Amino acid sequence: MQLQPACTASNFTAAPRQAAPEAGACGQRIADALKLIATLLEPQRRVVHAGDVIYRAGEPFSRLHILNSGLFKLLSLSADGREQVVGLRLRGDWLGFSAIAGGVYACDAIAMDTGEVWTVPYDALLRACSRHPELTAIVHEAMSHEIVRDRDSLIALCTLPADARVVAFLQFWADSLARRGLRTDQISLRLTRAEIGNYLGLTLETVSRVLSKLARARLIAFNEKNRRDICIPDFHALGAFVQRREAGVGLH
Amino acid sequence: MQLQPACTASNFTAAPRQAAPEAGACGQRIADALKLIATLLEPQRRVVHAGDVIYRAGEPFSRLHILNSGLFKLLSLSADGREQVVGLRLRGDWLGFSAIAGGVYACDAIAMDTGEVWTVPYDALLRACSRHPELTAIVHEAMSHEIVRDRDSLIALCTLPADARVVAFLQFWADSLARRGLRTDQISLRLTRAEIGNYLGLTLETVSRVLSKLARARLIAFNEKNRRDICIPDFHALGAFVQRREAGVGLH
């Protein structure tokens, strides 16, 4: 059984790329998966608001969550008490996979906006999967996708300098929106500088400086009176900016 | 159906921890999983040697691989040609999960040592899972474990300074060995400084300097005439070293 190629969303890499050329297709794909989940699993549906906790690290695991809408962050609490944003999740993503191995949730999942969460007991999911192979395919694909995405962000964080990380973040963000059929030229970050920096392994000052630099270079533009909404006039130029800098570093 | 807590191997974090207190239990757990896989799936078995390629990025996906012995690295090739080590895999780990979503392998998997690889067609695995729920549990746990492990290393790479990363790497390594029932006081890294640095997002010089510093502080000791084999006399002291530095950084 060969799976058809998914919209693997090679998000969060340095390669310059047009924003989601397969936008519609992938949005459809997500919609189809959600519809199948809705009909086969009849998940419990819940509307959440900014700040609502889906689960916390350490809680016993018994249910998985599928996001129908909204924006969510995954927070990992290190031993010394600092929080680290380890992922952002949107419509079509699953929450809770990381808890299967340990029996307890491995991080906090928190809504950053109004959204709808579907919840299914894990054992019910397993039973449904044994009856419906197409559901198994969707679950495995979602887990696999999460592995690929995490790996991509790992590479970005390991190898890219600060400004390239911020650019990669902007590309990732626009990609995620485009793939769900939303407009990408005018985007709202919905994260503070501190949260972006935390996610990217940078300080908030560095994020602010990079954004200012990009704005001075006309690669992005801030909305009037609101520096969280930004506009990306030319996607290709944004990626090329990073490429140029990397080439410069290589020179003597 | 509540899963029993697995040996989640919170490898690769900053928290000081004794090396694998549950060593035997976890080795047994891996052995049980392998036995189940062997009997239910009758995988094709193959002996590999250092440098052998299990798969390459871009090859079409149809089979998963389970490692019975040996050491393997996952290499991700970025757009501009640089290689990045994105993971190390040992006995009991699976290879190929990241290919499920995309239909093609997402990275290279290369043996670094003599070992034995078991290979199963993915569709055969799915069929077996539908008949044997306990196999599904093992597969899901392995995928979940991979997600957790990747996330842990992400945190380490994002938030830790260079010396803490190297210490975390040593702890991860000793943990991995201990969990499989091997001795941890005398370990062979089997990686060059360059490979360690690549994996940790550091240069080989930085890795070398950190190891020298640890050796000067008597936290590790090099083997005579072979600086790849190292000895860790006191595991707790190694972790405490990082904690102390972090506390120092916080002071004014």
Next chain:
DNA sequence: CGCAACCTTGACACTTGTCAACACAAGTGG
């Protein structure tokens, strides 16, 4: 108005990368 969040910018220090030189071991071929 005052206050709290959030953002920006500058000066400075520190960590780490870059470049270079050298040491050492293993293999190769004269």
Next chain:
DNA sequence: CCACTTGTGTTGACAAGTGTCAAGGTTGCG
């Protein structure tokens, strides 16, 4: 046996990138 090469590891000097600290600006809200 000795040069020579290659791969690996160590160490130092220096520079670049980024974090830290501090000050001030803007927005929104009670």
